[in-house]
Amino acid sequence: MIEFRRVTKQFPDGTVAVEDVDIVMPPHKTTVLVGSSGSGKTTLLRMINRMVDPTGGQVLIDGMDVATQDPVQLRRGIGYVMQNSGLLPHRKVIDNVATVPLLRGVGKREAYAHALELLDTVGLDRSLADRYPSQLSGGQQQRVGVARGLAVDPNILLMDEPFGAVDPIVRAELQQELLRLQGELGKTVVFVTHDIDEAFLLGDQVVIMQQGGKISQAASPAEILAHPADDFVADFVGADRGKRALHVTEVDGRNVVVDADGRPAGVLTS
Amino acid sequence: MNWLWSNLDLVGELMLVHLALSVPAIILSFVISVPIGWLAHRYRWSRGVLLSLCGLLYAIPSLALFVALPPITGLSLRSPLNLVIALTLYGIAVIVRTSADAFDSVEPDIRQSATAVGYSAVGRFWGVELPLAGPVLLSGVRVVIVSTVSLATVGAVIGVPSLGSLFTDGFQRGIQAEIVTGIVATIVLALALDWASVLIGRLLLPWSRPSASARRLSVARVERVDAA
Numbered sequence A: 001m002i003e004f005r006r007v008t009k010q011f012p013d014g015t016v017a018v019e020d021v022d023i024v025m026p027p028h029k030t031t032v033l034v035g036s037s038g039s040g041k042t043t044l045l046r047m048i049n050r051m052v053d054p055t056g057g058q059v060l061i062d063g064m065d066v067a068t069q070d071p072v073q074l075r076r077g078i079g080y081v082m083q084n085s086g087l088l089p090h091r092k093v094i095d096n097v098a099t100v101p102l103l104r105g106v107g108k109r110e111a112y113a114h115a116l117e118l119l120d121t122v123g124l125d126r127s128l129a130d131r132y133p134s135q136l137s138g139g140q141q142q143r144v145g146v147a148r149g150l151a152v153d154p155n156i157l158l159m160d161e162p163f164g165a166v167d168p169i170v171r172a173e174l175q176q177e178l179l180r181l182q183g184e185l186g187k188t189v190v191f192v193t194h195d196i197d198e199a200f201l202l203g204d205q206v207v208i209m210q211q212g213g214k215i216s217q218a219a220s221p222a223e224i225l226a227h228p229a230d231d232f233v234a235d236f237v238g239a240d241r242g243k244r245a246l247h248v249t250e251v252d253g254r255n256v257v258v259d260a261d262g263r264p265a266g267v268l269t270s
Numbered sequence B: 001m002n003w004l005w006s007n008l009d010l011v012g013e014l015m016l017v018h019l020a021l022s023v024p025a026i027i028l029s030f031v032i033s034v035p036i037g038w039l040a041h042r043y044r045w046s047r048g049v050l051l052s053l054c055g056l057l058y059a060i061p062s063l064a065l066f067v068a069l070p071p072i073t074g075l076s077l078r079s080p081l082n083l084v085i086a087l088t089l090y091g092i093a094v095i096v097r098t099s100a101d102a103f104d105s106v107e108p109d110i111r112q113s114a115t116a117v118g119y120s121a122v123g124r125f126w127g128v129e130l131p132l133a134g135p136v137l138l139s140g141v142r143v144v145i146v147s148t149v150s151l152a153t154v155g156a157v158i159g160v161p162s163l164g165s166l167f168t169d170g171f172q173r174g175i176q177a178e179i180v181t182g183i184v185a186t187i188v189l190a191l192a193l194d195w196a197s198v199l200i201g202r203l204l205l206p207w208s209r210p211s212a213s214a215r216r217l218s219v220a221r222v223e224r225v226d227a228a
């Protein structure tokens, strides 16, 4: 479990990126941080593995304040996946995946064998192991990034807009893949996106952030749609317009659901 | 040509001497410039100071530096070591800016991602920043190779033998073939070392060629996304 207690981050230049945030991210669930650019999502995420240290409040993992832990050791135990994969361009795919286990002192044979298994896990062909990241497609690179994030079998997986730079078709594929993986592995995932659809698709808990690094609402997607905390949230999730403002019309004795523009979204089955 | 055939031994020997002067200076200036370049890259205040100092160093006329060094180092003016030190200083002046640029060229994203997965600062320098700075560092080394090999000839004027001795001797005795031989041999030596450095770069940086073309591709991809 990850817990933020009254956490604030003010950068030396005076920017308040995160302000007075209280949030609990339950274990084995996916928490999605969603908000527009500059709303403090990355900063909030990076306070979990001490890439950023809060200027106020505490971040706890399983009840332990991360500030008391050595940052390098802490990071080696937490998976991290970022946009544009963040893979090391001078290391082959297999070396990238094995990086952290090797840093932690796992033997080479074991690290490489496990890395190959991880390629299977994320749906990549083992023949890609000897390529350099630049020789892969964007989608494949992101899969390698996920494999690297899983390499030390971390309890926590941090993902910062991991699918932000791939095309929509590949993104949809990767999202489904992540749902499948999460079903199998049950990690505590913290996922950052600016795409509300992605947030609703992946999140057990969705945290909506607004400018200035404040949380507007943290709840399940259904709760957010049912009871948006304020106008900002209602507007952000589009609860009153377009494809989310659904209503039912009767067609030939069946209840058809249509959106605000009158486009059918499906049929009510009960 | 006749002159060359009857003096092949001499030319061969001077080539070796010339190598013995330039190679240590090239290696030393590379090794010393890397930490200086890193410092210049790392802090804004140090960049200006270090790069200006190196610029000044380069502005000192070579003969003046050769003559100014012995009192400081306690070496004789004609000592080859004196020349190696002077060549190293010039080499550093030539390469430091490139070496700072080399570390600048490492993408911040990659540095951050290395930090995020648990590289320590030292591990990140050796395992990530230095290798990724490699291609730009290599381009700097290639410039140093050419400039050092050519500058080493000036040592002949103060009495340190090298391929430059063929110029001085040829001028004094009016043997044109000797002068031409000196010039050609210097160029050949520079090209050979340059070629060797490219070869070593290929061995040490096998990833840098495919990724160069792929980087263009991914830039194109980003531009498409931006346009969309």
Ligand SMILES: Nc1ncnc2c1ncn2[C@@H]1O[C@H](COP(=O)(O)OP(=O)(O)O)[C@@H](O)[C@H]1O
Pocket: A011, A012, A013, A015, A016, A017, A035, A036, A037, A038, A039, A040, A041, A042, A043, A044
């Ligand atoms: N290192 C930094 N120094 C100063 N300001 C920063 C720094 N990092 C982020 N910020 C600022 O903090 C705010 C939140 O940034 P960030 O967490 O990256 O937002 P998001 O990930 O939601 O786009 C922005 O205004 C950004 O400019």
Ligand SMILES: [Mg+2]
Pocket: A041, A042, A043
């Ligand atoms: Mg961000």
